[in-house]
Amino acid sequence: MKRPPSLLGQATVFLIVGFAFSMIANAIHPSGVELSRNYFQQAAPEHGFTVIDTEELAEWLEFLSQDEGGILLLDARGPDSFALGHIPGAILVDHYHQQDYIPAILPALQRAAMVIVYCNGGDCEDSLFLAHDLVYEYGLMPEVLHVYEGGLDAWQAATLETSLENGGQR
């Protein structure tokens, strides 16, 4: 009579089948992870990009509305987060799927005198990773890149304060 496989034998088979299946499934997944890509470049904390605060961003945003592509504001978060709220005038460039976004705006990026990137703020480093890739993979000059480290959290907090001062409207 054939003996059933041992517990460890079953676990080994499960792991082998599971790993093989996961690689195949990931390869055909439209948003699959690229095995050979470094998503988390060592950009932080000594990244060297110019950091701007909320006040400076607000000033630059006034130019953004008048300027014809000289200043670009990039949101490095995902499309769901972007849809829930973003800084006015921002362009979605999901860092983790940047190949879906950057080719379409690459000429504008190369022309821009200033590119500001942001994500959620706090622990979020996606803006730094995006800035790093824009320089080292897409050839932008590091001087052009500006990082709004406060991110959407700081922007929303500051906007709320301003709105309250102006009569409680957001």
Next chain:
Amino acid sequence: MKTLLLPLMPWLTRIAGLVYIGYAIAKIIDPTDFLKAVHGYGILPAEPFWLLNGAGIALPWLELLGGFALLLGPLRRGAGLVLSALLFAFTAAVLWRSLGIASDLGQSWFAVAFDCGCGTGVVVAWQKIASNVLLFCATLAALRRP
């Protein structure tokens, strides 16, 4: 007690299977979100990056296949062993990270809430750990001999 628990074990296994499938689907929908969460724990080194990416790719699918194995039967015991080991490691990681957050923010551990990358969004840490302990016990039920 044993006679009371024995008839329940197949059902515990199936329920655990359904829970794993639910968690896995949430992760598989946006694998980079899960990858970010795995990176956030700082357990796996950033380099070589294929190690981190490989874990980010494989874990949700292992969870999904394991869930189906628990639900349907083939390789049930092997899947149960792998899933319980993964859950144990993940729960320890959630505990470690939540203690770190509580220490960094100077707040009570019971008030710590964060996105643990478990496929359930932002969770209260102690509640997540408690539910993981229950799920772990249910997963162990899959290890019984046929």
